[in-house]
Amino acid sequence: MKSLGRHEARTACVFITPAMLLFTVFTVIPVVMALYLSFTDYDVLNRMNWVGFANYERLIHDDLLWRTFRNVLYYAVLYIPLNIAISLAIALLLNRAGLGVKLFRTAAYLPTLTSAVAAATVWLWLLHPEYGLVNALLGYLGITGPAWLAQTNTAMPSIVMVTLWQSVGANMVIYLAGLQGVPEYMYEAARLEGANRFQSFRYITWPQLKPTTFLVSTMSIIGALQLFDQAFVLTQGGPANATKTPVYLIYQQGFNQLQKGYASAQAFVLALSILIFSILNMRISKSDETFV
């Protein structure tokens, strides 16, 4: 028995070694290095010096960094509730059998298949103030559309719209899977008790979907705080830094200005805030035991 266990452990060792080796080289070592770099003034060109907490002290007074954090928070406040509401609404709508339902599901899922950069490029034309389709459609209704991406008040909502278009399909699929898991007898019981549609949604569907909502909201938080592609293509952080995000700033700091030490410190602050928001979300949902 003992030798059998040892044999098993040896096999396991052989099976996981390649994956763990890659994980160590390309995740563990870079994370440790990033932590080290965040305490230095590494800038590629000059000798690297240990500067202690200087980078962290600097970023406390870095108004632009906090501006980018406020930007993604604004983005997250718009994006996450809308994402949950719209994808759940589409899932509820399409959670049935019938003619064309598969086609509708495909249409909703189609944008998910595009790459962020390609989709953002297409939307760049759609949102063009003069020749864009969006303003043309508004024009049919007699509304003069704004210069979506060039105005500070509409730039971030435009990015929210584009990212929603691209992500609700995937979350719809997750919600559809969740809806299939709600036992039918609950609805029957509710119906016998005289519950209307809204009540059975409020007291059966929504509570039953709690783990699903937790999954969707966690992924949305992590994704929202790391917004980059769309902001990069659609607005390049403008106008007047209204859509500049932390990842964008870190990218500029690290690769354009080569302040890699300082950029690493910023990246750690971002990682920390993602962790904090994920934990907050876990506490609010209080469904950590039902997750996974």
Added chain:
Amino acid sequence: MRAHDIGSSPLSRNTRAAVFYILAIAMSVFMFLPFFWSLMTSIKPDEEIFSLPIRWLPSHITFEHYQNAFRTVPFGLYFWNSFFLATMGVLTNLFFGSLSGYAFAKLRFRLNKPLFTILLAAMMIPGVVTLIPSFFVLKHLPLLGGNDLFGRGGFGLINSFWGVILPGASGSFAVFFMRQFFLTLPSDLMEMARIEGGGRVPDLLADLPAADEARPGDARHLHLPGRLECVPVADDRAERSREAYDPDGAAGVLVQFPPQGASWFMI
């Protein structure tokens, strides 16, 4: 529909169906419109792209933007690059993911729990944290790309395909996904196979047909559309179209949809 429908009158059922189709079609049109619009833009003659009021359909179809897209940049090469990277990404993730996923799910060893927890926790770390050091690591891998034993002297894996493939070869998500799948397979099957004289490797191989359900999902999650986006193409196009509302860009962006769609159905 749900149990609510039982006993509802045919008329209200018809209205309900009508409301459903109106909502579903409106949603589909909204989701599909950007695709339609970029397709139309890519086959319109130049002057009609900039016409006011907008033209929904081109007066005649032109493929010059597609020709331009292939002439101005080596599009074929970019496609091949993406295709190659996607294939390698899927293969390596399936290989390493199945191996370690199986070990984490079915084998008892002391570090099972702690290692798996670390792997999961790492999924939380944003990519931008490791962006800068990853470059450093790739450049200083020992004995590769002209480097000596201490990783000095050469370029490591910078500017090579392996520099893209290896860091993503064993994603935490692939390991996690395959582990969850192997957990659902009954252990008795495997034990029986071992009594019959099968080893762990044949055992794992025998399980893989059953794991077929997991793999398409796995492969899709990991690589669509992530890998197949022609990154250089898209960047270049985006860059150019910013400046000039570039119709070639429409073609450029569009031609990358079909391979993505095709690979979706293939997997």
